[in-house]
Amino acid sequence: MTNRMTPPERMMAVMTGQKPDRVPVVPFVLGYASKVTGISLGDFYADGDKCFEAQFASMRLHGYEQTPMYGYASMGAFEFGGEIEYPYGKGQGAPFVKKHPVETIEDIEKLEVPDFKKELPGAYKQADRLASRCSELGLPVSVQVGSTFTAASVIANTSEFVSWLIMEPKAAHSLLDKVCNMFINAIDYFAEKYGAENMLPFDGGPSESNTMISADMFAEFAYPYMKRIHTHLKELGVNSVLMHPCSDQNKNIPHYIKLRNEIGWSGKYVWLFGPETPVKTQVEAFGDHDIVCGNINPSLFITEPYEELLEICGQNILEGMNSPSGFILAAGCEFPPNAAPIKLMAMLDAAEKYGRYE
Amino acid sequence: MSNQEILNKLRDTIVTQDIKGCEAAAKEALEADISAFDAINGGLAVGMKIIGDKYELGELYLPHIMMSAKAMDGAMGILTPELEKDKTTESIGTAITFVQQGDIHEIGHRLVSIMLSVNGFNIVDLGVDVPDETIIDEIKKLNGSKVLLAGSALMTTSMQGQKDTMEAIEKEGLRDSVKIMFGGAPISQKWIEEIGADATAKNAADAARIVLKLMD
Known part of the structure; x- marks a missing residue:
């Protein structure tokens, strides 16, 4: 092949089960992009247009395959009437909760599910701005649709919420149910406005990791809501979902495997696990149907030099590039906002050096 | 009940995340003239170390630890005023x-x-x-x-x-x-x-x- 694929062609190839010219790279860039256009991290999250422009510029500058998306780990609290703060201060990496809308069990009853038919709640206004910019350019519309469990864990005081799993399971379910309904409302809004077939929803979060809860707790408190959301996505005609089981979720993998069968899904999942999950494990679990992503430990982009990263990424690629339904090189969680650009270049160079299919 | 049995009760209420039981055991320890220091070190701390080990082995998870911590907080609320009276103990x-x-x-x-x-x-x-x-x-x-x-x-x-x-x-x-x-x-x-x-x-x-x- 003499003519190389463009990033959209490369991504389209892997998403449709074709072989691209090389392994695509989705570096999981969010806050890092703010440096590209010279805006603050706070503005990046507070303004959906700036968020789009920064990510679009970073995408063009580096030539990777990731398209812009809006979201952060503590999404949910603002949407349910809590207060968040944007990351303008030293050390801050993403919006964070200043006031939880739920402090006590009594607060759950009073909690109203955001209605997307009126004014868009919280940060979904910014997500909508970014989505409209993506839609104008024919890029996939990526919107956060979970995880319900992680969102519930930040809507409530996190320490209290995890105690309720044991002490007050009914209350925990009541909260989870309302959070799930919010995500269903979000899905309906974005699907109606941009078309379900154009969506690439993002689902995932760290609070259901096995550093926090057991696989049994995942089965009881996380899985049923994930299943409801994914059933709804399927019914609307969404074709693919980006899944990010964040941190160590090795013990939850059997539940993620059964999701496809239980909802009768024939679309495509893109699995982006944390660095704790070996690529080989992911290929065995999902490779027959889904796209598996590499998962470079994000802190390595801070501590390791370019040459070392090139080899680390190369190893990751070699482990996954022959996965039957496709492979994408990615960071195992958000690419560090303050990493040097050459560290991101190492991912692209590794894809060229080790990830060619031609 | 012997002093050791009371200390074991303190330990076990931590391990089983028994919040009310832990407070009761702390009161029982003081009533039996067990020093606050001994109640903490011989009972609560032993329980928390067991919890920590079980967490590390993947036998217990965060919700359990948070509950054990709540149980410990309750007991410490009873023991700390007594601890303040006895400043002779040396910490690490x-x-x-x-x-x-x-x-x-x-x-x-x-x-x-x-x-x-x-x-x-x-x-x-x-x-x-x-x-x-x-x-x-x-x-x-x-x-x-x-x-x-x-x-x-x-x-x-x-x-x-x-x-x-x-x-x-x-x-x-x-x-x-x-x-x-x-x-x-x-x-x-x-x-x-x-x-x-x-x-x-x-x-x-x-x-x-x-x-x-x-x-x-």
């Missing part, structure tokens, strides 16, 4: 615990504070989002005693602030008066070496084990 040292500036992830930090406490440290808990100036002031206040600095960061952005903290400690000439441990998801041994700290740990139970050696 003082641990200044905190979450790095810009970071509000408190759960790991809380667990480390608990595990260090049950392993004999006095705890000065500075909370979350702590600037370097506050840390420096606290080290200065404790100058001369055995001091451990135990900081956590859950994001790469806050992790990078640990380097600034190390430089600030060096600049103030305090490096030799404090042992420094950093933990959290993005922290690696390589990072610890790069910034010149003393240790890291993979979880709270591991942290307690490592600092006991560090403070030797």
